[in-house]
Amino acid sequence: MKDHPFLPENFLLNTDWARTLYFEHAVPQPIFDYHCHLPPDQIASNRQFENLFQIWLAGDHYKWRAMRSNGINEDLITGNKTSDYDKFLAYARTVPQTLRNPLYHWSHLELRRYFGIDLVINEANAPKIWELANARLATPEFTTQGILRKNRVNVVCTTDDPVDSLEHHIAIKKAGLPTRVHPTFRPDKAMVVHAPAVFNAWCDQLAASSGVEVRDLASFLDAIDKRHAFFHSLGGRLSDHGLEFIPDTDCTETEASAIFAAARAGKAAGPEQAARFTWFMMLFFGRLDAKRGWTKQLHLGALRNNNSRLLKRLGADAGVDSIGDFPQARGLARYLDRLDSAGELPKTVLYNLNPSDNYVFATMIGNVQDDLAPGKIQFGSGWWFLDQKEGMEWQLNALSQLGLLSRFVGMLTDSRSFMSYVRHEYFRRLLCSMIGADVEAGLIPADRALVGGMIEDICYKNALRYFGLEAGTL
Incomplete structure (x- = not known):
């Protein structure tokens, strides 16, 4: 069976015209985010996130819903009795179960575009992802x-x-x-x-x-x-x-x-x-x-x-x-x-x-x-x-x-x-x-x-x- 790369450079771009339109016309445009729920206090204070859970999972209803559907205990989703790392691990266990859910694409794209991490998200790779992402989060860029x-x-x-x-x-x-x-x-x-x-x-x-x-x-x-x-x-x-x-x-x-x-x-x-x-x-x-x-x-x-x-x-x-x-x-x-x-x-x-x-x-x-x-x-x-x-x-x-x-x-x-x-x-x-x-x-x-x-x-x-x-x- 022929191997196919996951999320290649031409992801979703199946024609020459699609690739031309995307790379030469869409990519150069900045973002105009005219409706969001970002907290302005975090922008004003220029918040530096402590770890990957804080920026990636806290408050994300899409990920919460997937974890609940995967049978994850609520304490590992929104509770305050478990560590950020344990909650992250619970999500890493969930991601392999999200095939064909947009979260599978979004989660991998987020790690790639933000942190340059191209590992497939699963429980085995979770400690390495946590380490790499947290190191990047500690830099001024983040x-x-x-x-x-x-x-x-x-x-x-x-x-x-x-x-x-x-x-x-x-x-x-x-x-x-x-x-x-x-x-x-x-x-x-x-x-x-x-x-x-x-x-x-x-x-x-x-x-x-x-x-x-x-x-x-x-x-x-x-x-x-x-x-x-x-x-x-x-x-x-x-x-x-x-x-x-x-x-x-x-x-x-x-x-x-x-x-x-x-x-x-x-x-x-x-x-x-x-x-x-x-x-x-x-x-x-x-x-x-x-x-x-x-x-x-x-x-x-x-x-x-x-x-x-x-x-x-x-x-x-x-x-x-x-x-x-x-x-x-x-x-x-x-x-x-x-x-x-x-x-x-x-x-x-x-x-x-x-x-x-x-x-x-x-x-x-x-x-x-x-x-x-x-x-x-x-x-x-x-x-x-x-x-x-x-x-x-x-x-x-x-x-x-x-x-x-x-x-x-x-x-x-x-x-x-x-x-x-x-x-x-x-x-x-x-x-x-x-x-x-x-x-x-x-x-x-x-x-x-x-x-x-x-x-x-x-x-x-x-x-x-x-x-x-x-x-x-x-």
């Missing part, structure tokens, strides 16, 4: 800021609560890093009127951060507006919302005022009231973004916190979320149309988590385009469970068939890990493979300027033009 430079990350947009002081963003801005780091306005807690304890605690934080006494709906909205303006003053130009779906409902200001007052008094809103309040607030947030020329991101379709045992032990974001099967089309269409009809629809990126909604979202973006910007409404890249080979191909194909792939703003990491930048490489290889195959098949002209230019646009230049953010110098 601080958080060094990693951003090494990966040529020009722009990072973190995900931040409106009540956040943004002190770390202020420190980063003053430091003058070659990577520009911008905050993103994520006001999900402004709509949790079904959970008064959470909602009221957040309202109190909002009042403290804005300097506005939050006593009624009008002052609540004023306080949010002030925080939105504060984010804008620090370079923020994006908002983000994580919702199951956009409600197909309506809500007057009088109704919203009553729901707000009840929640402030400790009375939980029922499902219908909560949906109405969400609709009212989402219209308000859309108007804020339009007023300041921002881009709105809508992440729709996640069914979260599905394991009460781990939710109780670890809290939210424990890696026990899944794809939901919510109705998306009607509420989303009404929402976009309502803002568009009033001239208040900002640039918007739509992300679906259920692949059955690919064609819904890909057609939805065409309903409300205008001349504010080419591709004003975007069908966002494969998100979360869909940011793997098949999911990204589905998204690219749906967008190609029903919209303008040439105007697509490309890939993002959506990650808490500084090791995730290989996902941009993965995406770029897939993109060039698909387009290169079309050229070879005679479906696209063999025109380097036309096709290579589109690759460069999707990998970086479209995002640079679209988001209106100050870019770095890498």
Whole structure:
């Protein structure tokens, strides 16, 4: 049997055109990471990670899920009674079981691209991998800021609560890093009127951060507006919302005022009231973004916190979320149309988590385009469970068939890990493979300027033009 190298230089690039597009047009482009969950405090402090577990496994929900599926005890995943090395060994035992899972590719690419380690990950090789990686992590190149430079990350947009002081963003801005780091306005807690304890605690934080006494709906909205303006003053130009779906409902200001007052008094809103309040607030947030020329991101379709045992032990974001099967089309269409009809629809990126909604979202973006910007409404890249080979191909194909792939703003990491930048490489290889195959098949002209230019646009230049953010110098 003929040997085939694992992850060769031309990995995923099966045609001459794919290789030309990737190495000559995609690779030279820097990274524009317009949505992620990197902690800004770690960038500001230029954190140096103690060991491979700290940078590679801590907080990585993808790896946690694989380890649980492999029967690893939770203490070796998220517990505090076991050593970092023992947790790393538990993952090394798991990797051989992840064949055909994207983690198998990602994990090996991460070790190769970051540390130059081309060993196959398994329990036998684990001690050597640990030793080699930890030696590299101790060098100046592997601080958080060094990693951003090494990966040529020009722009990072973190995900931040409106009540956040943004002190770390202020420190980063003053430091003058070659990577520009911008905050993103994520006001999900402004709509949790079904959970008064959470909602009221957040309202109190909002009042403290804005300097506005939050006593009624009008002052609540004023306080949010002030925080939105504060984010804008620090370079923020994006908002983000994580919702199951956009409600197909309506809500007057009088109704919203009553729901707000009840929640402030400790009375939980029922499902219908909560949906109405969400609709009212989402219209308000859309108007804020339009007023300041921002881009709105809508992440729709996640069914979260599905394991009460781990939710109780670890809290939210424990890696026990899944794809939901919510109705998306009607509420989303009404929402976009309502803002568009009033001239208040900002640039918007739509992300679906259920692949059955690919064609819904890909057609939805065409309903409300205008001349504010080419591709004003975007069908966002494969998100979360869909940011793997098949999911990204589905998204690219749906967008190609029903919209303008040439105007697509490309890939993002959506990650808490500084090791995730290989996902941009993965995406770029897939993109060039698909387009290169079309050229070879005679479906696209063999025109380097036309096709290579589109690759460069999707990998970086479209995002640079679209988001209106100050870019770095890498």
